[in-house]
Amino acid sequence: MGTDNLFKKRREDRKKRNFAFKSPKANSFLIVTEGERTEPLYFKGIKEIIQLKIGGAVEVIELPTIDIHGEGCSTGTLIERTDEIVKKANIMYQNVWVVFDKDDFEDFNQAIKSGMEKGYKVAWSNQSFEYWIYLHFNYSDAALHRHEWNKKLDEIFDQNKLKDGKYKKITRIYISC
Numbered sequence: 001m002g003t004d005n006l007f008k009k010r011r012e013d014r015k016k017r018n019f020a021f022k023s024p025k026a027n028s029f030l031i032v033t034e035g036e037r038t039e040p041l042y043f044k045g046i047k048e049i050i051q052l053k054i055g056g057a058v059e060v061i062e063l064p065t066i067d068i069h070g071e072g073c074s075t076g077t078l079i080e081r082t083d084e085i086v087k088k089a090n091i092m093y094q095n096v097w098v099v100f101d102k103d104d105f106e107d108f109n110q111a112i113k114s115g116m117e118k119g120y121k122v123a124w125s126n127q128s129f130e131y132w133i134y135l136h137f138n139y140s141d142a143a144l145h146r147h148e149w150n151k152k153l154d155e156i157f158d159q160n161k162l163k164d165g166k167y168k169k170i171t172r173i174y175i176s177c
Contacts, residue, residue, distance in 0.1 A: 025091040028065035032082040034100035038129050040070035043099075065091065075100050075111035082120060095121065101146075102126040130167075 033039035047066045054064070067089075071081045082098050098115045102108060102124055115122040125132040128146035130153060137156050144152075153167035 024094070025065055026094055028067075028091060028093045029095045029097065030067050030069070030082075030085065030089070030093040031097045031099060032069045032071060032078060032085060033098075034071065034073065034075065034078050035129060036070040036072035039099055040068050042129070042133065043068045065093075067093075074107065076107035076114070079111050079114050079118070079120070082115070083118070097121045097123060099123045099129075101128050133167075 031043050033043070043066075047068065050064065050066070069081075069085055071078055073081060078098055078100055082096065086093065086096060096119070098111075098120050099122075100111070108124075112122050112124070128149055130146065130149035131140075131144075134140060134149050134152055134156070137160075150167060154165075157163060157167050158165040
């Protein structure tokens with residue numbers, strides 16, 4: 001007699017469950033970065049340019065979905081955070097990118113392996129993201145410390161009269177497209 005009530009209660013609980021359906025979203029990107037500021041601002045600048053270029057066209061079928069998250073954590077933890085973001089997302093992303101600096105984290109190689117095993121695309125810069133930005137202007141294979149890249153970017157920004165002549169963690173460093 002008591003078990004009948006238990007089964008009815010369980011049946012009612014099952015009816016209340018919400019099953020979220022995630023639809024695959026073609027042309028969608030999730031970019032999760034180690035840095036909380038520089039990398040997200042960089043990719044948001046690219047997103048802005050893409051939306052300006054594509055958004056004004058008459059034959060646009062669908063704008064790409066580009067979501068950017070700056071997490072500010074170590075490489076291994078970044079893979080875990082990416083898992084959480086993907087799990088909580090309302091859509092299934094077609095392209096998931098994880099971006100981080102080489103830094104001195106011991107789990108660097110394991111993070112790359114783990115991310116790739118999960119189907120994520122992995123990108124990293126040696127030694128800092130500022131080096132990546134520097135490569136937009138000049139080729140270099142110099143082994144400089146991260147602070148030296150900021151100085152080099154200051155010189156480039158000054159020479160090219162970008163912003164106020166100083167490199168800052170700004171949204172759009174791109175020369176007019």
